[in-house]
Amino acid sequence: MKGSTRLFIVIISGILFTLAAFLSQCASDNGQKPDLRGEAYADETTCASCHKNISNSYIHTAHFKTSGPITGNNLPAKSRARNHSFIYNNDLKIIIETRKDGIYQTAWFKGKEVRSQKMDIAFGANEKAQTYGYWKGNRVYELPLSFFDTINDWGISPGFPSNVVYYDRAIVSHCFECHGSYLKKSFVQTGPLSVAEEFSKHSIIYGIDCQRCHGPAANHVQFHLENPTVKTARYITTYNSLNKQLKVNMCAVCHGGNDLKTEKSTFGYKPGDNLASFYDPNFGMTTEPDVHGNQATLLQRSKCYINSTNLTCTTCHDVHQQEKHDPVISSQKCLDCHKTKTHNFCKMAPQLGNAIAGKCIDCHMPAMPSRLISFKMSAQNQNSPYLLHTHQIAVYPEQTKQILSLINNIKKSD
Ligand code: HEC
Ligand code: HEC
Ligand code: HEC
Ligand code: HEC
Ligand code: HEC
Ligand code: HEC
Ligand code: HEC
Missing domain, CATH: 1.20.5 (Single alpha-helices involved in coiled-coils or other helix-helix interfaces)
Structure with missing residues (x-):
């Protein structure tokens, strides 16, 4: 040649x-397009071709929308208002300002601009609160102001000081593990004894996607594409094959409290895995579970959970649908197990009469302030509580009294 x-x-x-x-x-x-998580994962967009209804409804849920780059559209309407001032004190304020390239949180001290950062990433689907991150190189930091839907206004980010503006709290990969589906990170030495996490910007899969909960599904997709006549699920862990604890763990991986120290990334968790192996056994779990983010521990302390064979999170929640937040619908779930006929109905029923309908949650899963999270509003000194429904289903005498007086007031005014 x-x-x-x-x-x-x-x-x-x-x-x-x-x-x-x-x-x-x-x-x-x-x-199929490859998935950033590797070959075991299918192209997420294929799920819709066989699971159309679930896919269509799922995109409206808080899980799906729980994080994302800021486009303007995913911000609460009021938070987009131009030049909103948040007063810390006479000398200090932050202005939320819309500039050409985005929305900024700009700090002013004694009439001078001292710091300004663009809001790049939103955490929180806008159900209760949204907090913001900005990129600095390959690191993400949290911004001093968050938006609270319950008051429809800005507040100081939970845990942030109220007398100085603070822009340097790092957002760690663990936030993304619960609020996202994937992220590639690396560690850089920042001092003789310190390291910082850096993220690869283009490796982030925002929001919680199907495979974040169900695990890698490439083989499942491949099999069903090749065998369209098979109607039973293959190469994917089915929910019904899991015991009660493992079913709850599918949720506890993110709803088991965020005060635990992880030993390995929970991105690798898939249904059926032993959850404990992801955590440092000598860390956390010492404090009382909080109503924020720890529904799993609280539910597992309830007699309803302990004494029934099949009560799990999905008894009351359909995670493929947007939550309705309707106490009447929620109370209906209680009636599946608690009826006069089966002699385990509410002892207060005779006293309450018709007023009991739709009120089971108010008395037995009351909204309670989080111990971990509270926030400060503009020009106010007091902390405002952040309320969540406890998942420890029980008898709460204090709340019962409040609800009873509410019911009696309504009766009187009738
Ligand atoms: C080519 C068709 C096809 C594609 C694509 C597909 N699936 Fe499936 N899947 C099925 C069939 C068939 C079943 C069994 C019937 C059913 O449960 O709907 C199933 C069942 C499931 C189940 C049920 C497990 C249980 O608890 O019963 C899950 C979870 C699932 N698929 C997830 C996914 C995810 C995630 C994707 C995308 C990455 C996906 N599927 C893509 C065909 C498909
Ligand atoms: C990958 C982490 C993750 C997993 C797994 C997970 N969740 Fe969540 N969940 C979240 C986050 C984060 C939020 C807060 C969403 C928001 O408002 O931004 C949330 C919110 C919720 C909400 C409130 C939704 C609303 O509209 O107010 C419910 C209910 C819920 N999860 C139930 C479940 C159940 C049930 C499971 C298990 C089947 C589960 N979650 C699994 C992370 C997770
Ligand atoms: C927050 C966790 C979570 C996410 C995200 C999630 N699922 Fe599910 N999925 C579940 C749970 C839990 C069940 C079991 C529900 C039950 O049987 O009560 C389930 C059941 C299923 C089933 C079988 C039962 C049924 O309703 O047909 C399919 C199919 C399925 N999921 C597909 C998907 C697809 C497709 C997506 C993404 C669009 C998705 N899931 C997202 C937790 C999740
Ligand atoms: C172990 C999982 C976990 C970790 C880690 C975690 N979160 Fe969350 N986060 C949740 C869950 C679950 C909820 C919903 C809580 C609830 O309603 O009880 C939530 C709620 C929120 C909300 C309010 C959203 C809403 O509308 O309810 C914001 C904002 C938020 N988290 C930001 C963050 C940030 C920022 C970090 C990192 C500093 C972080 N989270 C770390 C699980 C986690
Ligand atoms: C899957 C069935 C199931 C569901 C759904 C359920 N429970 Fe229960 N619940 C039980 C069982 C079983 C017990 C224990 C009864 C016993 O020990 O005799 C119980 C106990 C209780 C108790 C007594 C608690 C205590 O500490 O003494 C209350 C109150 C209660 N349930 C309220 C509710 C409410 C309110 C709801 C709806 C939000 C609900 N339950 C949903 C099965 C269920
Ligand atoms: C017996 C019914 C029941 C069970 C079981 C249950 N929940 Fe809930 N959950 C509720 C009710 C009722 C609310 C308040 C609903 C509302 O505001 O619409 C709620 C609210 C939530 C919220 C939003 C936070 C809040 O306080 O508004 C999250 C997150 C959540 N549940 C997660 C879970 C997880 C995770 C599990 C399993 C460990 C679970 N739930 C089991 C009934 C239940
Ligand atoms: C006004 C508050 C209030 C409301 C509303 C309420 N309960 Fe109760 N419930 C109580 C109190 C207080 C007790 C304890 C009474 C006692 O032991 O004498 C109780 C007891 C119970 C018990 C335990 C019964 C037993 O065998 O010991 C169950 C189960 C229960 N409630 C279910 C429900 C359900 C389901 C609903 C909604 C249909 C509901 N409750 C609405 C206050 C309330």
């Missing part, structure tokens, strides 16, 4: 090889 022909073949095969490698990155042989 002549030298030039050999060179030609080498060049052509080089080009073909590169092209093949390039194409295999864009789409695998079944036309």
Whole structure:
């Protein structure tokens, strides 16, 4: 073979090889896009082709929307108001300002601008609260003001000081583990004894997607594409194959409290895994579970959970649907197990009469202030409580008294 022909073949095969490698990155042989999490994961967009109803309803849930880059559209309407001032004290304020390239939190001290950062990432689906992160190199930091839907206004981010503005609280990968589906991180040495986490911006999968809960599904998709007549689920852990504890763990991986120290990333958790192996056994779990973010521990302390065979989170929540937040619908779930007929109905029923309908939650899962989270409003000194429904279903005498007087007042005014 002549030298030039050999060179030609080498060049052509080089080009073909590169092209093949390039194409295999864009789409695998079944036309699917690769997933950032690796080969075990299917292209998320394929789920919709076989699970259309679930996919269509799921995109409206708080899980799906729980984090994302800020586009303006995912911000609460009022938070987009131009040049809103938040007063810390006579000298100090933050202005939320809309500039050409985005929305900024700008701090002013004694009439001078001292710091300004763009809101890049939103955490929180806008159900109760939203907090914001900004990029600095490959790190993310939390901004001093958050938006609280319950008051429809800005407040100081939970845990932030109320006398100085603070822009330097790092948002760690653990936030993304519960508020997102994937992130590639690395550690950089920042001092002789300290390291910081850095993130690869383009590796982030925002929001909670199907495979975050159900685990990697590439084989499942492959099998069902090739075997369209098979109607039972293959190569995916089915919910009904799990015991009660493992079912709850599917939720507890994020709803088991965020004060635990993880030993390995919970992004790797899939249904059926032993959850304890993700945590440092000598850390956390010492404090009382909080109503914020620890529904799993509280529910598991309830007699309803302990003494029934099949009560799990999905008894009351359909995670593929947007929550209705309707106490009447919620109370209906209690009646599946508690009826006069089965002699385990509410002892207060005779006294309450018709007034009991739709009020089970008010007395037995009352809204309580979080111990971990509270917030400060503009120009106010007091902390405002952050209320959540306790998942320890029980008898609460104090709340009962309040609800009773409420009911009696309504009766009187009738
Ligand atoms: C080619 C069709 C097909 C595709 C694509 C597909 N599935 Fe499925 N899947 C099925 C079939 C068939 C079943 C069994 C019937 C059912 O439960 O709907 C099933 C069942 C399931 C189940 C039920 C497990 C249980 O508890 O019963 C889950 C979870 C699931 N799929 C997740 C996914 C996810 C996540 C994706 C996308 C990554 C996906 N599927 C893509 C066909 C498909
Ligand atoms: C990957 C982490 C993760 C998993 C797994 C998870 N959740 Fe959540 N969940 C969250 C986060 C984060 C929020 C807060 C969403 C928001 O408002 O931004 C949330 C919110 C909720 C809400 C309130 C929704 C609303 O509209 O107010 C319910 C109810 C809930 N989760 C139930 C469940 C149940 C049941 C499971 C298990 C089947 C589960 N979650 C699994 C992270 C998770
Ligand atoms: C927050 C966790 C979570 C997310 C996110 C999630 N699922 Fe589920 N999924 C569950 C749980 C829990 C069950 C079992 C529900 C039950 O049987 O009560 C389930 C059941 C299913 C089933 C079988 C039962 C049924 O209703 O047909 C399918 C199929 C399914 N999921 C597909 C999906 C798809 C597709 C997505 C994304 C669009 C998705 N899931 C997102 C937790 C989740
Ligand atoms: C162990 C999981 C976990 C970790 C870690 C975590 N969160 Fe959450 N977060 C949740 C859950 C679950 C909720 C919903 C809580 C509830 O309603 O009880 C939530 C709620 C929120 C909300 C309010 C959203 C709403 O509308 O209810 C914001 C904002 C938020 N988290 C931001 C953060 C930030 C920022 C970090 C990191 C500093 C973080 N979270 C770390 C699980 C977690
Ligand atoms: C899956 C069935 C189931 C569901 C759903 C359920 N419970 Fe229960 N509940 C039980 C069982 C079982 C017990 C224990 C009864 C016993 O020990 O005799 C119980 C006990 C209780 C108790 C007594 C608690 C105590 O500490 O003494 C109250 C109050 C209660 N349930 C209220 C509710 C309310 C309110 C709801 C709805 C939010 C609810 N339950 C939903 C099964 C259930
Ligand atoms: C017996 C019924 C029941 C069970 C079981 C249950 N929840 Fe709830 N959950 C409720 C009710 C009622 C609310 C308040 C609903 C509302 O505001 O619409 C609620 C609210 C929530 C919220 C929003 C926070 C709040 O306080 O408004 C989260 C998050 C949540 N549940 C997660 C879970 C998780 C995770 C599990 C399993 C460990 C679970 N729930 C089991 C009834 C239940
Ligand atoms: C005004 C508050 C209030 C409301 C509303 C209420 N309960 Fe109760 N419930 C109580 C109190 C207080 C007790 C304890 C009474 C006692 O032991 O004498 C109780 C007891 C119970 C018990 C335990 C019964 C037993 O066998 O010991 C159950 C189960 C229960 N309630 C379920 C419900 C359900 C379901 C609803 C909604 C249909 C409901 N409750 C509405 C206050 C309330």
